[in-house]
Each structure stands twice: as structure tokens, then as C-alpha cells.
Amino acid sequence: MKFKAFLTENGVMLLERRFLPALDKLGKTCHLLLTKERVIFLHNLLNGDGIQCIAQFQKEVLFDDYRISSQNEDCIAFAVDLSLLQRAVRSSVSICSEFGAGGSPSNRLQIKLVKKLPPKCTQPMPYLTFETKGYKAAVIQDVPISKPLPRAQVLELRAALELAQELPLTLVQVPDLNQIQNYVDRMRHLGEMLNVSISKYGDLHLQISTALVSLGAEFRKLLVIGEKAQAPPEDENLSAETRHQRAIMRQDGQFVHVSVKHFAKSLQCNLTKPDCAFYGIAPEGASLTVIFQFFVPGTHQTDKSIGLHCRLPVLDPGTN
Amino acid sequence: MSSSAVEPEAADLVCQLENVQGMVDSLSAVRWKRHQDAVVELSEHGIVLILEESNCLQAKVYLRKELFAQYDYNAEERPRFGVSLGLFVDCLSTFTVPGRASAIEIRYPGPDMQLLLKSLDSSDACIYAEIRTIIPDTVSWDYNFEPAGSVPLSFTVKSAALKEAIDDLEWPGSSIRINLKPAPPSVSFRGEGHGDLQIDLMYNVNSDLLLDFNCNHPVSHRYKYKFLRATTSNLPSSVMKENRGSKLTIGRGGMLKVQHLVPVGRAPFPNPHVIDSASHQQQPGRIAYIEFFVKPEEEEDDNRND
Numbered sequence: 001m002k003f004k005a006f007l008t009e010n011g012v013m014l015l016e017r018r019f020l021p022a023l024d025k026l027g028k029t030c031h032l033l034l035t036k037e038r039v040i041f042l043h044n045l046l047n048g049d050g051i052q053c054i055a056q057f058q059k060e061v062l063f064d065d066y067r068i069s070s071q072n073e074d075c076i077a078f079a080v081d082l083s084l085l086q087r088a089v090r091s092s093v094s095i096c097s098e099f100g101a102g103g104s105p106s107n108r109l110q111i112k113l114v115k116k117l118p119p120k121c122t123q124p125m126p127y128l129t130f131e132t133k134g135y136k137a138a139v140i141q142d143v144p145i146s147k148p149l150p151r152a153q154v155l156e157l158r159a160a161l162e163l164a165q166e167l168p169l170t171l172v173q174v175p176d177l178n179q180i181q182n183y184v185d186r187m188r189h190l191g192e193m194l195n196v197s198i199s200k201y202g203d204l205h206l207q208i209s210t211a212l213v214s215l216g217a218e219f220r221k222l223l224v225i226g227e228k229a230q231a232p233p234e235d236e237n238l239s240a241e242t243r244h245q246r247a248i249m250r251q252d253g254q255f256v257h258v259s260v261k262h263f264a265k266s267l268q269c270n271l272t273k274p275d276c277a278f279y280g281i282a283p284e285g286a287s288l289t290v291i292f293q294f295f296v297p298g299t300h301q302t303d304k305s306i307g308l309h310c311r312l313p314v315l316d317p318g319t320n
Numbered sequence: 321m322s323s324s325a326v327e328p329e330a331a332d333l334v335c336q337l338e339n340v341q342g343m344v345d346s347l348s349a350v351r352w353k354r355h356q357d358a359v360v361e362l363s364e365h366g367i368v369l370i371l372e373e374s375n376c377l378q379a380k381v382y383l384r385k386e387l388f389a390q391y392d393y394n395a396e397e398r399p400r401f402g403v404s405l406g407l408f409v410d411c412l413s414t415f416t417v418p419g420r421a422s423a424i425e426i427r428y429p430g431p432d433m434q435l436l437l438k439s440l441d442s443s444d445a446c447i448y449a450e451i452r453t454i455i456p457d458t459v460s461w462d463y464n465f466e467p468a469g470s471v472p473l474s475f476t477v478k479s480a481a482l483k484e485a486i487d488d489l490e491w492p493g494s495s496i497r498i499n500l501k502p503a504p505p506s507v508s509f510r511g512e513g514h515g516d517l518q519i520d521l522m523y524n525v526n527s528d529l530l531l532d533f534n535c536n537h538p539v540s541h542r543y544k545y546k547f548l549r550a551t552t553s554n555l556p557s558s559v560m561k562e563n564r565g566s567k568l569t570i571g572r573g574g575m576l577k578v579q580h581l582v583p584v585g586r587a588p589f590p591n592p593h594v595i596d597s598a599s600h601q602q603q604p605g606r607i608a609y610i611e612f613f614v615k616p617e618e619e620e621d622d623n624r625n626d
Contacts, residue, residue, distance in 0.1 A: 179417075183447065186414040190407070213407055214450040215414060221444050240446060 001070040003113040011062030020086040025268035033077040045160040058305035079146035088141045168280025173223040197244040199253035201231035254281040256314040266310040288312040332395035335388045339421040342584025345556035346608035350379040352550035356405040359456040377547040382609040402456035411449040466572040476532035476565035483552040531565040541574035541616040551578040551612040574616030
């Protein structure tokens with residue numbers, strides 16, 4: 001099993017400034033799946049608890065000179081602590097910049113999978129090693145990782161990844177994630193369960209409802225991708241709650257209950273600076289999906305080399 | 321709880337406020353503990369919120385109708401209801417947006433006697449809240465504040481200085497004695513417990529802090545620290561920044577009245593979603609009045625009473 005690659009300047013910037021800070025907020029540890037073509041960070045895909053999050057990159061986005069080989073169709077997967085990873089990238093960056101412009105061959109940041117014997121141990125342990133060679137000094141940082149996953153678990157991970165890629169039939173585009181984040185930050189301590197309903201008319205409704213208060217935000221006439229429908233004019237002046245109830249009765253909408261904490265956590269993906277986001281409910285109300293989209297810089301074209309989405313588990317309303 | 325499909329006809333009150341932050345600030349000023357139930361009274365003059373504790377402390381927030389861009393009052397009798405203050409403030413806070421004025425509409429009652437709030441800023445994004453109300457207890461303490469004599473006993477001190485003084489007086493861990501003296505014109509706050517602390521404000525010396533002073537005979541009363549503390553503990557940052565005066569008056573029997581002024585600012589630009597029926601009228605300053613009433617502790621020595 002071998003892995004060695006050089007982080008590009010773009011890769012360092014994406015990871016250090018945008019993705020690692022966001023992924024760290026979603027969960028302390030995650031799986032890192034390296035394939036021949038892609039690099040994928042996965043939260044909670046194997047244990048089924050909490051928010052699932054998948055951040056995937058085409059290898060060229062992050063790495064140069066990417067070499068991987070293993071007996072699992074050249075796939076390697078392991079668990080890693082994101083704060084340690086973040087720290088290693090950050091300090092390597094500062095060393096690179098201290099000793100000269102980044103990107104020149106003499107001080108590129110190399111990442112390698114290694115086995116080393118830690119002090120006071122008899123067994124060698126696996127690490128992801130960061131190596132920077134500056135003009136005057138070389139710095140090596142070892143990020144401890146879990147034992148690489150065995151074949152069966154790698155297959156399980158890849159199957160879960162396939163399943164998680166299924167798109168909801170209707171997705172609505174959220175215009176301003178900051179607005180939603182600001183709102184959720186203020187309403188979150190008023191209740192634990194968030195009702196989310198999405199209609200084919202392009203309406204998104206978020207509501208917390210307890211015995212003492214019902215608090216909601218409705219975003220209307222959003223861009224719809226997938227199955228869409230025309231909003232009946234007679235619904236125009238109704239309250240948000242009634243409007244969505246009618247849409248659901250007509251099978252033009254769906255609703256799910258999710259944990260407010262999970263929803264707020266998923267909004268931390270805003271730290272990756274996406275260009276827009278889409279919300280959708282999986283068939284049968286199995287989960288709430290949010291897909292973050294990134295544009296090719298300077299355009300409105302989707303950058304297909306970067307993908308980020310979360311799936312929130314749904315709650316049984318009886319367990320509020 | 322569900323809202324009806326049709327808006328209620330002729331609600332008792334429908335009013336619109338251009339910047340909800342001012343209301344959040346005013347109500348936050350009377351939040352001295354986690355769980356408080358407020359009594360809300362609606363009238364043709366405005367909205368009043370009343371809170372009390374232990375028959376020793378009462379607070380009132382006056383939101384005059386002139387503070388509102390629109391104020392449609394239709395009730396025959398003055399509606400009165402109870403609401404959780406913390407819940408009310410937290411709900412109002414969800415309408416605030418950092419760096420921007422947010423306009424809201426307040427309506428009472430909803431179909432289930434709820435207090436209804438709705439954002440007014442955008443037609444395609446709407447925030448709303450429906451807060452359950454309760455039948456209020458009768459306000460048991462009829463404080464009936466009366467002046468101590470023909471000349472009021474009062475002083476006005478900069479709000480930030482008053483808060484700082486009261487915060488410092490936590491240290492002795494005792495009741496606080498307030499002494500007013502006409503000669504030299506001065507007020508002192510004294511705590512005697514784990515050590516002594518006295519804070520003196522001289523009218524002719526600390527004129528930057530003590531803005532006004534009226535006293536024709538010495539007077540001295542003691543107040544429980546936690547109630548005195550409640551009168552300044554949650555002053556909003558807008559009050560501290562503007563740093564106007566807070567007025568303290570000692571009434572008959574030593575009842576202490578503490579008054580603060582909280583700015584309820586207007587939006588910098590007219591909000592196209594808000595119908596401003598008041599725009600052509602001469603506006604009094606956009607201020608909410610907060611009043612606290614604190615009962616004095618009983619004195620063993622009658623000579624010290626006024």
C-alpha cells in the first residue's frame with residue numbers, strides 16, 4: 001500500500017482556508033478515502049449516526065504527482081483527526097512561505113503514507129507525513145491515522161458513498177446561506193426539532209414549534225431543479241404553514257423533522273465559501289439533503305471537480 | 321398550534337416597528353433573571369410591559385405609540401395578557417439582522433390568543449412567530465409611588481456610571497444604603513458586609529457624572545442588593561453608548577424609582593414595506609421609558625427614615 005503526492009498551492013488554499021475548518025466543525029474525525037482519481041472526506045458514512053457529509057475533490061484540484069497503489073483497486077481509506085490534519089497543513093504553509101515562494105520545486109509540500117515506530121511502542125503505526133524542504137531546513141510532521149481500512153470496509157464505504165450520491169427529486173436553491181445561518185443561530189435555543197418543508201413551487205419553510213411558541217422562516221419562489229410545479233394562485237395569501245400543508249396534501253411538497261443542532265452544524269459548510277446551496281428531501285422523507293455548489297472562479301459554471309453535500313437524519317416527531 | 325388561513329378581522333392591535341432592535345433592547349433591560357413572566361397591557365397610548373418580583377421589585381417598559389411607524393388600536397377594553405419575557409425577547413431577536421434595521425409587524429390577538437410577529441423586510445422571505453399568551457395574574461403589588469414631599473428627592477447620574485457603581489457594590493455582599501444630602505449636595509451608595517465600600521457623588525464636583533440633583537433634606541434608605549442590581553444589570557449597549565442620565569427618585573416611605581431611557585432608533589432609510597403614518601408628524605425623541613420600583617428594607621432605627 002503506497003501513497004505519495006505533492007499538495008498544490010490551490011490545494012493548500014482550499015484545504016487550509018476553506019474545507020478543513022468547515023469539516024472540523026462537522027465532526028472531530030472523519031474517513032479519508034483516496035482513490036486513483038479522487039480524494040474524499042467522509043463523515044459518519046459507516047456508523048450511520050449524526051450528519052453525513054461528503055467532500056470530494058478530483059485529485060488534480062489538490063495534488064500534483066499523485067501516486068497511489070493498493071490491493072483494494074488502488075483505494076486507501078483511513079480515519080483521521082481533522083484538527084491534527086489542519087494543524088499540519090497550516091504549519092507547513094507557514095514554513096513554506098517563510099523560506100520562499102510556495103510552489104517552487106525546492107519547497108513543495110509532500111504528503112506520504114508511512115509506518116513509523118512511535119516512542120515507547122513496539123508496533124509501528126501508520127501516519128500521514130507532511131514533508132517540507134525549504135532552503136535551509138526540512139520539516140516533517142506526522143499526523144497519526146487509523147490503520148487503513150480492510151477491503152470489506154473499503155467496499156462498504158464506497159457503497160455508502162454511492163448511495164449518498166442519490167439526488168432528491170426536487171431541489172430548491174437557497175439565495176443567501178448567511179441569512180439562513182443568522183436566523184438559525186438565533187432560533188436554535190428555542191426548540192430542539194426543526195420542521196423543514198420544501199415544495200415544487202420553490203418554497204422552503206423552516207419552523208420550530210413547541211408548546212409555547214411557533215417560529216418560522218419561509219423563503220419563496222426559489223429556483224427549482226428537478227420536479228417543479230406552478231403554485232396555485234389561491235395559496236398566495238395564506239400563512240406559510242397552511243401553504244405548505246396544502247402543497248403536501250397535493251403531493252407537491254414534502255416535510256421532515258431534523259435536529260436543530262444538526263441543521264446548524266450543516267450550515268458550518270458555509271465556511272467552505274460555496275457559491276450557492278440547494279436543499280432537497282430524499283424520497284420517502286428518508287433524509288434532508290443539502291448540496292453546496294462551487295463555480296469555476298470568474299464564471300457561473302459549476303466546478304465539477306469539487307463536491308460537497310450533507311445528509312441530515314430525520315427525526316420521528318414523537319421523540320421531540 | 322396552527323395559524324388560520326384567513327387573517328383575523330379587526331385585531332385589537334396591529335402595529336409596525338421600523339427597527340426591532342430597539343424593542344429587543346428595551347425589553348432586555350428588564351431581564352434580571354432567567355424565567356420571568358410579564359404582563360402586557362395594550363392601549364390607545366401604546367404598549368406597557370410590567371414585571372415584578374417578591375413584592376419588592378417592579379419594572380415597567382413604556383413603548384408609546386409614537387415609537388411605531390403604524391399603530392392601529394381597535395379594542396374596546398384594554399387587552400391584558402401574560403407572556404414569558406425571555407421567550408418574547410428571544411423571538412424578537414430572531415428578526416434582527418446584524419448591521420441592518422429590521423421592520424416587524426406585531427398583531428394581537430391571533431386565533432388562539434397568541435401574540436403574532438411577522439417580518440416586513442421582503443415579500444419573498446418572511447420570518448414569523450406565534451407566541452402563546454396566558455391569562456395574567458393580577459399585579460399584586462400596587463406600589464403607588466408618591467413623592468416624598470413637596471420637593472422631589474431625585475438625582476440623575478450617567479447610566480454607565482450608575483451601572484459601574486452598582487456592579488462594584490456587589491463586593492461587600494450586603495444591602496446598599498443610599499444617602500442624599502442637600503449640603504454639600506451629594507449622594508452616596510454604601511455597602512457594609514465583607515468590608516465596606518462607599519461611592520460618593522458630589523454634585524458640584526462630579527458634574528460630568530451627576531447631571532442633576534434635587535434634595536432639601538437629608539434622606540437615607542437601604543435596599544436589598546439583588547433588587548438594586550436588577551435595575552442596571554441588563555442595560556443594553558445602546559444605553560451605555562449614548563450614556564444619557566438615569567434618574568433616581570426617592571418617594572414616600574423610601575420607595576426608589578429608577579428611570580432609564582432606551583433609544584428605539586429609526587431606520588436610516590424609509591422601509592418601502594412599512595406604512596409610516598407618523599412620518600409627517602413632529603416626532604418626540606424615539607425613546608422607550610424603563611422604570612424600576614424598589615421597596616426599601618425596613619429600618620430598625622426609625623430616626624433614619626425620612
